[in-house]
Amino acid sequence: MEQELESKEIVFLLAxxxxxxxxxxxxxxxxxxxxxxxxxxxxSQQIVEIIESKGVDIAIIDAHFPDGNSLHIIPLIKKAKPNVKVLVFSGLEEDLHVLKFIKAGANGFLSKLSEEEEVRQAIHNIVHKGEHFSEMSRNLLVQLVYNPDLINPLSRLTKRELQIAEMYAEGLGNLEIANNLDVKQNTVSTIKKNIFEKLKIENLVELIDIINTHHKI
Structure with a gap:
């Protein structure tokens, strides 16, 4: 098998x-x-077209593009060419995002923070094994069997925390949220801190991204 792969031309798409x-x-x-x-x-708009027209074997794609989200492109790739292996190469937090890409049909996930040797290993694995997932990703997959809600990090939030997270995503500030919910502003600040800790994020931009990506999955 190794010899066959060495003689065969592997066609990559880097997106x-x-x-x-x-x-x-x-x-x-x-x-x-x-x-x-x-x-x-x-x-992102050219990915499926190139895969269909150029006989691509392996697509290495970013998670987000200015003109689209790979989460919605991966199913289109698999529909057009089911045998294409998709490796998501992303700066997103692996523990928060890998499961949704696996659900979409990705064959691997690699962090852009990876050392060069990790990237080399990922390329080797996707070529020779058809997949690449870290130990963390595999552990999350095992946990998913027992906890299907794990694929959506918003499931970690209480109803009140989710309500406030949605308000932040809509552009409301602490005072507006406090007034709408008839609670103290300090209470909203405390809940915001809890939300950030549970989702392992540091700012509202990241929160908005998670809300837009995962809400109502």
Whole structure:
């Protein structure tokens, strides 16, 4: 099997809106894969078209693009070409996001904070095994069997915390939220702190992203 893969040309698609990321990934592919071809795109809208027209075997894609979200593109890839292996290469927190990409059909998840050797191993795994998941991701998959709500980090919040998180996502501030709920502003601040701790986030931009991605999944 290894010899077959070494002789076969592996066709990659690198989809990321930052060219330096794509160039760096291609350099590692060059080290790891003996016979390959690489196509590039910075647009999520071109991903499925390139995969269909260029005979892509492995798509390495970012989680977010200025013109779209990969979470909605992966099912389109799998529908068009079920055998294409999809590796999500993302700056998102793995423990918060990996399960939703697996659910969408991804064959692997790799953090952009990974060391070069981890990236090399991921490329090797996706080529030779058809998947790449860290020990953390595998543990989360095991936990998911016992706790299906794990795929949605918002399930960690109480009803009140979720209500306030949604208000923040709508652009309301602490005072407006306190007035709407008829509670003290300090109470809202405390709940906000709890929300951030439970979701492992540091700012409202991250909160809004999680609300938009996971709400009503």
């Amino acid at each position: 990321d809106d930052h060219s330096i990321i794509r160039q760096g990934m291609e350099m590692i592919i060059d080290d790891v894969v003996p016979n390959y071809k690489v196509y590039h795109t910075s647009s």
